[in-house]
Amino acid sequence: MEKTHTLVVGGGQAGIAMSEHLGAQGIPHIVLERDRIAERWRSERWDSLVANGPAWHDRFPNLEFSCGGEEFAGKEAVADYFVDYAANIGAPIRCGVEVTHVTPLAGKGGFRAETSAGVIQAQSVVAATGPFQRPVIPPLVPSDAPVTQMHSNAYRNPAQLPPGAVLVVGAGSSGVQIAEELMRAGRQVYLSVGPHDRPPRRYRGRDFVWWLGVLGKWNAETPGPGTEHVTIAVSGADGGKTVEFRALANQGMTLVGMTEGYDAGVMRFAPDLADNLRNGDRNYLSVLDEADAYIEANGLDLPPEPQARVIPDDPACVTDPLRALDLAKAGIGTILWATGYALDYGWLAVDTFDDKGRPIHQRGVSQVPGIYFLGLPWQSRRGSSFIWGVWHDAKFIADQIAIQRGYMAYHDAAQPVAENA
């Protein structure tokens, strides 16, 4: 049986960051990736996707993107970046190897990992299998309903969809970008908009990633009260622009409220569209207010931008919202569910999950000694599941592993003394 100190499961950004920090601590480790490095950026994202943040920000500290810093790297460039990064740090990563089962080694300490390429024994295991593992489609429309249903992780481009109008459910970053792309390709699009945050893309000459940074919001430890499920609608498409739902409606998109039911070919929507838009506006304006206050407090010379406060009037689909949509009559060929993801740790047989299968942990340190998580949403802060944030969380986890390794070294060194005494 092959042995290592730390087994890292998953070779996305989290696994690579973990490898860098473990390497810096001199901790022997192996990273196992079932597909290719950063696979999800290659095969679970749509063709035109670009990073949500500019290249100067959405990266690890020790390597810049080859494109300009203000550009939004395309999804393939993001994957290539991590391939290069792994090579630069000499990450001991093995691709095409799936971890199928991890169990504690009873009476021995450490863990036994069954993989598609044999068994590995490790003192520690880091689960770096991603914040977005299993696509979630709410169980509303039966699978045999006469309409194509697709999750956003399977969407590639407009030509892939059957003819007809499209109902996009979910207006976070994925839903709103896909809906706009479909509209530009000539599709009639209905977009179901739930609660969301909608930061300005840029304000007074600075990108929102900068504002969230200087205002300390990437470091927020928990979502605001009552906002646990609020998605963030932001886009780097077309060089980056603020998501403005009313402008999309003025260009022909039909906005509807939260999708809440389906019966005999008719989709029903909640009467919450106007409220959701207004709460999104409130979030948008609060960032402007905090940015203005920051500029004043720090005496920064950044050009005022009063026009950023102009919110377009509500279009007809907001003042007189659709509550029901007969899918056949509206010519809907596809329902595209941009409804998020769930975690799936079916391979990890240790006692550190709650009744919903969510990891029980503190900053990624589980309640089972030797088991760690990395890349979870809000693992330590808002930035945890994003490129720059996971690198810092990985550093913390590597520290914890090194600390435990130190205790074991002390124990092992003391053993012969105890025996001789």
Ligand SMILES: Cc1cc2nc3c(=O)[nH]c(=O)nc-3n(C[C@H](O)[C@H](O)[C@H](O)COP(=O)(O)OP(=O)(O)OC[C@H]3O[C@@H](n4cnc5c(N)ncnc54)[C@H](O)[C@@H]3O)c2cc1C
């Ligand atoms: C549409 C979309 C756009 C995003 N855009 C941005 C952005 O612009 N900027 C940003 O900072 N963040 C962005 N994110 C968030 C985040 O950066 C990505 O989700 C990123 O892929 C997370 O990286 P990760 O390494 O934590 O997980 P993943 O990329 O999911 O990597 C986990 C890896 O583990 C492997 N794996 C899983 N199970 C096993 C197993 N049992 N054995 C072996 N290997 C396994 C998978 O194949 C995968 O490669 C985006 C997310 C989405 C969904």
